[in-house]
Amino acid sequence: MKTSSTTPLLLVLVLVLVGCASAAGSDEQNELGWGMTHTQWGIDQRTPEAIASMTAQLTARPMVQAQSIMGWGVGNPEPAPGEFDFASLDGRMSFIRRSGGIPVITLCCAPDWMKGGEEGETDWSRLEVAPSPEHYQDFADLAAEVARRYPDVRHFMVWNEFKGFFNESTNTWDGEAYTELYNAVYDAVKQVNPANQIGGPYLDMAAPPPGLSLSPSSLAGSWGQVDPRTLNAFDTWAREKRGADFVVVDGIATVEEGAPDRVTALAKLSAVSEWVRQRVDLPLWWAEWYVEPRGAGWSPATRTAMNTAALVQFVRSDVATALFWNSAPSASSPTDLWTADGQPLPFLAVLQSFNEWFPPGTPLQELGTAPPLFTLASPRMVVLVNVGDQSATATVDGTTVTLAPDEVRWVARDTS
Template sequence: MLFTVAMAGLGLLLTMFGTTGHGAAERSTGTPAPGVYGGPGTGAPPSARLGWGFTHTEYSADRGTAAAEGSADKLLAAQPLPQNQAIMGWGSDNPEPSPGRYDFSGLDSRIALIRRTGGTPVITLCCAPDWMKGGTSGTTDWSRIEAAPTPDHYADFADLAAKVAHRYPDVHDFIVWNEFKGFWNDSAQRWDYEDYTRLYNLVYRAVKAVNAQNLVGGPYLNMDSVPPGTKDNASSVSGPWGSLDQRVLDALDYWMRNKAGADFLVVDGSSTTHDGALVPDDFNATQKFHDLSRWLRQDTGLPLWWAEWYVKPDHTVWPENRLMAVQATAMMQLAEGGTDTAFYWNPESESGDCSGCLWTGTEADQRGGTPLPMLDLLRRFAAVFPPGAQLSTPAVDNANVIALGSGRTLLAVNTTDQQTTAHIDGATVNLAPYAVSWTTR
């Protein structure tokens, strides 16, 4: 990129799992009717290079007023994107409240939304029913959504994963678990990567047994890092931004050496430090995405997926133009680092009043389902910078402006809160404060 950067680690962002509350929808316990969710051979061919998409969270466009849902459907269908959904939590009910008794109503609703809007469906195989993790059969305690299955139920979770893969035969991309939830060994102060890998291998084989063309990836590790100068838990994977946490590196190394197989590598993370600081500032901190993406691609040799990526401290609110500018910068860094697939965590709220949301909430009022700035950025970026796009770094005479090109399209970002002018590849561009500018060369 065209600016000097330094970065430091990231804080764990585990606050957006939520509960579902889908209510009294008809419970779907059998096999979907033909043509409802696709069938063998339908949909796009399996690919580990999906490009830019988003993840559904607790409130999405499958619930609300008919008018708002219809508006959201048209909006998403206008330029279909990859869409990711978890099997439990984040808008989906407990899929197996008791052994052998299934409730796919919430997941059916989300998959139906993805299908009718033309998106490429991705399923995250997380989280686990209560009876698989020491809870009472037939109940759901959403406060324990982060708990992992106990080892004696790993095979049961793999069976559930196979049931999901069989139920949605046109879904071919599966992520195993989420951020090592429940796999932290508190006494040893490290990740329990041995048990996660045991679970992963069982799930990998179960999903592949349903359809050998299914693509499966993990380990969905949070790329936590420590600031420059920190000695505790600092690994050799380092740069001006700091060092990758050695405990993350240990977990990744073990999984790579002991996995049954993988079609892609899954990680997530933020440009913040452990304590939520942005070092040296909000824009320059995003260099971390570039550096780690490039290293991960080279070290593992696998297609790289970022299941989540964040650019600001949790529970902070920025003006929309500043947020969009930093988001655009992060996406440029991810693209230049060689990312194959990246999902934006859509922070939809029930009220529809949400910084960084992709569309207005469909439960709010008749105005729900209308596009917001982040959706425009995501769709433009997906169209101009798909996986494998030939990227170019234009010449810029202004240190406060960054730019990235592909073909005849140029994306430029003003990283300041002041109006500015830059000469980009010889052309004069006037940029409003925190402007995200698309031009044709």
């Protein structure tokens, strides 16, 4: 067969392109769906019987589970340079594996010696201090060590809410400094395995502090506004990042952020998602979200309904992954998925049902409803949530469905 002299060059080009596509990943592999993040009180303070119950519940209907490398239930992974202690992180990763979870690691926070502290010491009051610039590479090396230790983990979020990256002298978030750290981590973790998937900037899309005079925000609505300094930091990361496989944000959608009521506040989730998507063409992750004002003391029914409505907003906004912050059951605004003895609270079943019936990319059909009634309809299932203070009705396949305030209703559709 006669061949062209350009064939070897074309073959090399094809192999390079295939390799690049594999290293960068596809949108689908970064669309993990709906899950949770482990925190200080999630597992360790419970009895073996409670942990066994939680493990069984998660194994029956697995979901994505995230864990930080230091803090939030995990000790210092590198108390001194080159001296590693992964015992507590190993324990958390073992739980995720035993319960069938899709593992995600949050690369935060940094050992004390990387931020001006003493080698061998851990001052937990300084957990949220960022590494000093001369130790960015040391933190990146630690991230690479973590990636090597847990080769089954494919997804890594870099840092958490820009902790330690606020520049007091300029009164703004230091996007350049964060992105320098991010790029060092990105290079190191990709060097361990090019298939590792990495995302940032994990910014809290919060409103500006009350009374602070700032330039107008480009992201505002009836729900409130996002601090323009946060948006500038996001744009810096988007512009200067070495690469990314997914983009990460989090946020509070409550009346504390400027909304007149809790129903209007939920619109922030969609508005932020749209703003991010206009700037970065990557799968969008919400690493945390909060819909209950601090200390509000909502009833379990209200809390479940509002968090379910938030998931409806995420699905409608083509969010790829959203992680519920699994905090203490005794907090003033609890966000736990289990009771202290390991019994499931209602929102656990909601998360698992959303993974089953409304994973990312599910084709949706409209029911013609509007807030305070939030609905999703696929060819197989409908979920309806009434977050208003009055009864609400919707028509599903010719049948009128009436929901009480704070009710969540699942309606299977006839597919025969």
